[in-house]
Amino acid sequence: MARPTIVLVHGAWADASSWNSVVTALRDMGFTVLALPNPLRGVTNDAAYVASCLGQRTAGPVVLVGHSYGGFVTTNAGLDGGDVRALVYVDAFMPDEGETTFGVLGDSGSxxxxxxxxxxxxxxxxxxxxxxxxxxxxxxxxxxxxxxxxxxxxxxxxxxxxxxxxxLSANMTPSGPPAWRSLPSWAVIGTEDRIIPASAQRRMAERAGATVTEVAASHVSMVSQPRATTEAIVAAATAVGE
Incomplete structure (x- = not known):
């Protein structure tokens, strides 16, 4: 099987440069990597955009990675474009159908x-x-x-x-059917995350049956501790290739 393309989707209050250290490490390993722009207009629009990019910019298997709100988007885009074989969530929302970001955060201590x-x-x-x-x-x-x-x-x-x-409306738009129900998933959880607290991430990851890595890091663990994210992505890519 062809080596998967790694597609990275950033979250809110960020852009594709938030993945720079991870992109560099993965490219040094020989992976093809795309860090897509996330419009940040709401999951209906954003997931459709990412799915369109997957369909037009990738060939062969894909490992789809989302950070923060980017995880909300990848959850909704993963089955609608390209040949996505695995999902990786980094300090991210892993919503079930009908959930919103505000709903997830409401009693989390965020x-x-x-x-x-x-x-x-x-x-x-x-x-x-x-x-x-x-x-x-x-x-x-x-x-x-x-x-x-x-x-x-x-x-x-x-x-x-x-x-x-x-x-604001993006935080109140319900998620659709989640791609993690039919795709294997990995989760990197920053234990010092104050935006999506670790307890909320653990609950979502357990529900999705994700393989979990915890790292002593903030909400931007892919910036402060990029090795943990890179290793989770490589694990997903290896599993896809087996």
Whole structure:
């Protein structure tokens, strides 16, 4: 069987550069790697976009990897484009059908699950937004204290300055049927994650029957501890090739 292509999908408040260390390591091992742009407009749009890219930009087996909200997207895109054989979730949502990101976070102890979201988010309107929708950016303090607290200060400021927003509506849109029901999955859980707390990640991973790796890291463990993510992806790729 052909060696799988590794396709990486970033989450909210990030872009494809969040995978840089992982991409470099995987390419050094001889893998073909794509780090796709995630539109961050909502799962219906975002999953369709990723599935379209999978169908048009890959040939042969694929290991599909999602970080954070990117996991919500890959869960919904994994069966709709390309030949996806395995899923890897990195500090990520692994939703079941009907779940929303807000629903998962509601009683989890997440730094985002607060009575007044504007204490942790900067919420601004965007052109053409449906009534009541808006873009949500992390406040710089949220980046420093809860999103990437294990990165050097300079890197945290770069994240705060260059983050891409997620729409509020994206957090309230229910997931469709999950790809993890029919595809093997792996999960990398940052034990110091304050955005999707480890307990919530463990619950979702256990439900999906995922092979779990835990690493002492924040919500951006693929940046601060890229080896754990790389090893989980290689394990998934190896299993696909057996």
């Amino acid at each position: 730094a985002l699950a607060v009575p007044d979201p504007t204490t942790v988010l900067d919420v601004i309107g965007y052109p053409g937004a449906p009534e009541g929708d808006a873009d949500a950016f992390l406040k710089p303090e949220t980046v420093h204290s809860s999103f990437a607290q294990d990165l050097p200060e300079q890197d945290r400021w770069l994240i705060a300055a260059g983050q891409r927003p997620l729409t």
